[in-house]
Amino acid sequence: MTAPFDRAPAKTQQRTLPPTLHHKTLSAYYPYIYTLSKFISSRLEDFESQQHISNTTAFSTFLTSILCAFRNEDELNRVQLDKDRRVIFPTQQEAIDKALSHVAKASSGLGKVQNLLLLRTSSNLHIQDLPINMSRPSVPNQTIQGPAGSFRSSEWQILRSRIGDKSFSKLLLGTSLFSPAGNNCYLQLSGIPLYELYEEDHHRVSVSKIELSRKRKRGAEKNRKYKRKRSKSTTVIQAEDGSEDRANVKENEDDRIPSNTNILRQRMFYGRPYWNKQGVLSHGLPPSHILNALKRGKKSHEAPSDVDCLSLLDDIFPQLVDSNKDISTFTTENLPKRLEGMIGIAREIIVRHNRLDYEEIMKHCLERMNKASSKTPPPYTEQSDWIATLAQSNNQALPNNPLISKTHRQVSMLVRHHYCSLFIFYTNHGKPTQPGYASCQFITAKQFETTSLHSLSQKLRINDFRWLHGNNRSGQRVAPGEMKKRKELVLDLIHWIFECFLIPLIKNSFYVTETATTKYETVYYSQKDWNKAVRPHYRSLQDNLLEEIDKNEVEAARRGILGVSTARLIPKPTGFRPIVNLGRKIEMPDTTNSKRKSWSANQILGNVHKVLTSEKDRQKQRLGGALFGTNEIFPPLQKLKFELTNKHGNLPQLYFIKTDIKAAFDSIKQDKMLKILEDMLRQSSEYRIILYSVLLPPGHRAYQGTSKRLFKSKAIPTEDVSLTFADHAKDIADSMRNAAIVDMVRRHSVTTQECLNLLRSHIKDNTWKVGKQYFRQKTGIPQGSKVSTLLCTMFYSYLENEHLSWTRREGSLLLRYIDDFLFITDNYNLARRFVDVMSRGFPEYGARISVDKTLLSFEYDTGKQLAPVCSVNDQGDVADFPYCGFLIRTGTLDIMPDFTRFLNYSIKQSFARRSTRKQGSSFLTWYSRQLENRNHVALLDTVHNGIGTVMMNVFINFAMTTMKVPHYFKGMDSCVNFDRLVFASMLCSTEYTFYAGRARVLHYVRTKNTKNFKEHFSLKKEEFVLLAITAMSHVLRRKASRFKGVVNLLEAETKKRVYRGLAEKLAVVCDKGWDAVKDARY
Incomplete structure (x- = not known):
């Protein structure tokens, strides 16, 4: 069994201190780690050589297992144990209390983090359950349930008797102590809580990145005639005055930059349409939208007033109009100069909206592309079992129209049509600005993918918007402050178009959801078709699953401890699956008839x-x-x-x-x-x-x-x-x-x-x-x-x-x-x-x-019908049996990943990018985590599985994961070092996956107390890496237009000397693995 610690070269230390220990987690926060025995010996020279009755094996193990950790050298040198080894206090608890008083005094002060020893248990515990200090029976000891209770053990009492009360107090005050908990895990006993150091460490790293992120072009200093002195870097690490304040200001500014501003795309999911009083579906924008509010009560030929135009401009550009002034008080004389040129644009938008027939446009766009093929799996039809069962239970004929989703192309065409019909912003070239690729990207994005304002504003030039120029002539030089203001206005406009216009429009026109088969894919159904399809299913639920509540019981249900849940339906190939949303905050009406939000039902059930x-x-x-x-x-x-x-x-x-x-x-x-x-x-x-x-x-x-x-x-x-x-x-x-x-x-x-x-x-x-x-x-x-x-x-x-x-x-x-x-x-x-x-x-x-x-896996007639049998191989035998994402070999019980599930739909539906920021630098982490999803012990154990099966599992894991890479980089412009970046990230992820898989297998074997645990992972690193590279090159070769350089680098890697002779040995496995997954769509 390997030792839990590796020796690491120590930094500047005292001569008497041994080399520091290295722990995978603790060393990230503490550069100086020593065993308790070594640390005390370095401060008290005769501690180890002193003959004492307590020198037992248990006590020696205790001294070598407890760790003393320090964050810096000053903290290390500050702890000087006292040579006075007298025991002053008669009980261990009194010694602990005295040490805690010193700790509390040292931790007091503004901005200081409380020591872990001072944390106390909640006051709602039963006092009789806590141990009582017998020397002070009237004072309940509230700290015994916390970390301070660990120091009441016999080992700590023996240690106090050997080093004295003063040294014992200094040990608790100045060191971060850790005790072993098994599996090389450690429990913190004293010091600043590690979760607070984690926060501090991440804040320091983020500030360092902020202050050091100003990039300079190579050679710029040489070409500059008058060189400017380089300003000193101010980071938290250097601890210069005011650096944290400047960093906080910088962070607040970063919150407003376009790459940090995300469009709330999730708002358009699961939306319900608006119905008028006659029960007719309301098309276009919802009645509460500002354009409909300005239209209400006016005739179609009536021109909008200046107040209406200012109201619209105030909604689009909230920073342009002073929020402290009443819009009705503005006149044409006291309007800001920038607003004068924008009144006409706002009036044109209102007039176009009043004349626009949203229902006719939607009907025209959907009929025009009615023959387009859907990107989603085939929908269920009226001949399905669900429809038949439903019709039989309701004893009525169901509509013949199946529920067919609208293609992303249809929705994009509708959005572009509405945009061009409503907004006309001419550029300097006389062409109107259109959302183009941005709207398509917004519509085709997956459910949990974020869309930032930065990505939507790409391929737009600020100077192309003529309405921003005012009285300035085209091509005239613009001051930096004016250009910054123009950029803010353009970004405000884009943000309003997508979040305040397109999202309400899509939400009221389509029911946007995911399905049981497409997973993360965003699917659009017209609200009319959706309501027609779900109405019979809701009737079936009312008959079989639900019962309507009397009106008198509604208020009691709303005031219940778990409140009222909203339900939605997810389409399946055979019907719908009802899902109750218990994660939404419960709205509890109070006595003032105002709604206040409390916990969600899932939080209450925690x-x-x-x-x-x-x-x-x-x-x-x-x-x-x-x-x-x-x-x-x-x-x-x-x-x-x-x-x-x-x-x-x-x-x-x-x-x-x-x-x-x-x-x-x-x-x-x-x-x-x-x-x-x-x-x-x-x-x-x-x-x-x-x-x-x-x-x-x-x-x-x-x-x-x-x-x-x-x-x-x-x-x-x-x-x-x-x-x-x-x-x-x-x-x-x-x-x-x-x-x-x-x-x-x-x-x-x-x-x-x-x-x-x-x-x-x-x-x-x-x-x-x-x-x-x-x-x-x-x-x-x-x-x-x-x-x-x-x-x-x-x-x-x-x-x-x-x-x-x-x-x-x-x-x-x-x-x-x-x-x-x-x-x-x-x-x-x-x-x-x-x-x-x-x-x-x-x-x-x-x-x-x-x-x-x-x-x-065998033929058997139950008497009613012949039970379905699993598919067979070329020899007529049932080879692989699917269960819970695995394939089990029926002859050997070997385990493989169920790759057949990915052959039925596009691989891009199996994942979603949570963020589009820093795609290049984040690729390494993303790719490694995707590989971890199929890096199970069950797939890597070479005792339970044959070595050929394990090699096959490795190949399939890398092949299926690499199929996601083209979709990861979709829409990203290639940089100069793109090929080298992808290649290096893939190799690094391969190495990490090998070590992580091996560690996982060996840890599992050790917990089972199995001998010869190395036999459970007999795959060599060179074989693992070559299988991974071969799988990656096979997949990316099909996308040669984008990844040809990466494929060349991967193939050059396989020709290195370390892999010589392995290609022929693994050729059969690679060919068999590629034949299994080559039909996947990516």
Whole structure:
């Protein structure tokens, strides 16, 4: 087992200090790290050589495991332990209290961060649960639950007796102490909390980038006749006076620059149209829009007044008109000069809007391109099972028109038509300015992609807008202040056009959503077609799932603890999936009839979720084959392969059955669910919620040295609560490596009865708001809830325990991810029995299987119909069985990623860029994280999988990830070093993925106490890198017009000496991997 620390060369240190230790997380904040034994020995010369009764193995281990960390050399030299080793205080608690008084005095003052030792527990804890200092029984010790409680242990008492009270106090005051928690993770005991240092460190780095970001052209100083003195750099690192204030001013200015100003594109999703009093759909802009407000009450031929024009200009250019003055007081004489030339433009916009027929334009644009092919998957039709079932349940004929989405080209044409009909801004060349590519980019962007004002204003020249010139002649030199003002006006105009005109127009004309098949793709349906399609589905929901609430109960439902939820529908190939939005803030009407926003329903259910998670971990044996993540599929499959090998010598023929519960969430019986919850939570009467922070290591340079900080919480039954946080930190560290844990010393309690009451209200009183009507869900549990996945898993776990317990025998395995069952067995009769039992359903649980999603690896006639069989290979055998994003080899139980899912739709629909800023410099981080999504232990273990399968997995991972690269750089102008940038980033990400995957596999093997753990990752680095380069070059070769230079660099890399002879060895794997994914659309 490797040592948890590496030796690193120390910086300027005292002669008596040993070399500093290196830790992947702590060293990012503390350059000087020593063991407690070495540090004390460097300050007290005879500490190690002193013969003492306490020199036991346990105490020696304690001294070598505790770390002392320092942020700088001054802090290190400031801690001088006292040679006076007298023990003054009779008890350890009094010594701790005296040390804390010194810490409090040192931490007092404006701007100083409080020491971790001074953090106290919340006052709502029960005092009788806290240990009492026996020397002062009348004074409750509130700090024992915090980090200070760790110093009451016997090891710290022995240490105090050896170094004395003065040195003990200085040790707590001047050092940041860390104790081991397992897996090379450490718990902070003293010093400034690490999560505060994280904030300080990131602020310092950001300020440094701000102050040092002024770029200079190469050779500019030599060509300048009169050289200007270079100003001194003022950064927080140099700590010059006023540098932080200037940095704050600079940051405030950065918030207003175009690249930091994003259009709120998310506002146009899931919009409802406006209907007039006659029930007719209102086309164009909503009635509340300023253009419609100025039109209201006026005839079409009536010219707009100057006040109307000024009102429109004030809405477009908020900085141009003084907000403190009344617009009606302006006259043509006292108007600002810049406004005089813009009155005519505003009047022209209002007149054009009054004469515009939005309904006719939309009808013309959509009919003109009616034959255009849709970019989305084929829509469902009236012959689908959903339509047939719906028609049968409602006993009525449904409309023959299928729900067909409008293409992005149709929507773009409509937007351009409206723009050209309403806005005419002539340039110096006599041509009108048009949104062009900007509007197309805005419409085709994916759901969570951001659109900045900077990207929308590209390819526009400020001087081309004639209306900005005023009395100045074209081509006349403009002062810098005037040019800055013109730029601000153009940006205000673009911002208004997209956010205040196009978004309301699109929202009122189309229903914008994502679908179950297109994922991140933005899909547009006309509001008329959408309402016609969803109306019968809402009627079906009212008949089967919902019941309307009486008007007298509406106010009580709105004032409920979880409020009223809004529902929306997501299109599926066979209908719609209802999703309840429980993440929106609850609007609670108060006595003054004003609406005030409070927490969302999911936030209120946060403590319940933590309690259920705690019981899930504590009672995992009662949950059967439940999986709580796709990464949990590997251990049971590994165990099954080991059992079958011991039982048969070799793997026998295996039978696979996959089935799914139909309408799993909506068919759950509510009373049955509440009984199950009462049974799950009956073991404890109260839980303690503890909050803590976790800091993860910066990782490889592929992540550009950025560490990650997480704030987490955990529910612990009161009977399992320990006196100190250190015992809980060991449980937290079980699933981590090289992390730092900080106790935030925040606790609060929640009772089991409170959780059950909240769950009962959530399940039985879930209220939907559909339009202006209110409904209560009478069956099932809400989808979209924070606890819905856990509730569904627990519900079907009880079903499994009651009806499928016979599947738990040697040679068989039953897995279930929420409601998706997978049964693997070597017994054909058991496989048939499983199919028969599942086909009959479970009426007492309201569960019926979905025949369409049932899949078998063998032919079997259930009596009613022939169950579908998985596809076979060229030899006629079932090779790969799909389940939860994986492909399982039926003959060897090898695991592969399910790449077949990406062959049915374009690869660009599988991801979305959250930001368009700094695409080049962010590519390294983005590409590395995309590779991590399929860098599982299950795909890399060379003991469970064959070496050929692992090589295939590596190739497919890099091939599928590289297919996203052309879409990542779409619309980005190529720079001089573009090819070198992409090539270097890909190689760096490849190296990081190799080391991260190997570390993940070895960590998993160590936790299982397996011998010969290196055999579980026998793939060499050269083989891994060559597979990755080959996959990347195969993919980018198809995009040679943009990435030819990158392909040349990749192919040149493969010819290096280190890869000599490997190309022939891996040729078969590469060819097989490329044949598997080459049909993917990218």
